[in-house]
Amino acid sequence: MDEAEAVLERLGRIEALERAGAGRPALLTELRALLGEAEAWSRCEGGDGGERAVERLRSALDTHSDRDAVAPMPVARAP
Numbered sequence: 001m002d003e004a005e006a007v008l009e010r011l012g013r014i015e016a017l018e019r020a021g022a023g024r025p026a027l028l029t030e031l032r033a034l035l036g037e038a039e040a041w042s043r044c045e046g047g048d049g050g051e052r053a054v055e056r057l058r059s060a061l062d063t064h065s066d067r068d069a070v071a072p073m074p075v076a077r078a079p
Contacts, residue, residue, distance in 0.1 A: 003041035010034045031061055 014030045035057050042050035 003037065003044050006037045007034065007041050010037055028061070031057070035061060 010030065010033060014027065014034065017026055017030060035054065038050075038054045038057060042054050
């Protein structure tokens with residue numbers, strides 16, 4: 001359950017940053033970290049639902065990423 005807890009904690013940090021009016025670079029950094037944690041959670045839990053959620057998050061980040069503001073974070077892929 002450590003992976004699930006990491007995802008929930010990251011979501012809490014993202015919400016706190018949004019409430020504080022954090023800039024886009026800070027939010028994108030947290031969202032990229034969330035992607036890695038969500039992938040780890042999905043690998044542990046298994047199932048198509050988790051994999052689809054990770055793919056939607058990845059797609060949203062790719063679509064809305066400000067590549068000049070934040071360097072891309074490498075993403076670990078499941079074997």
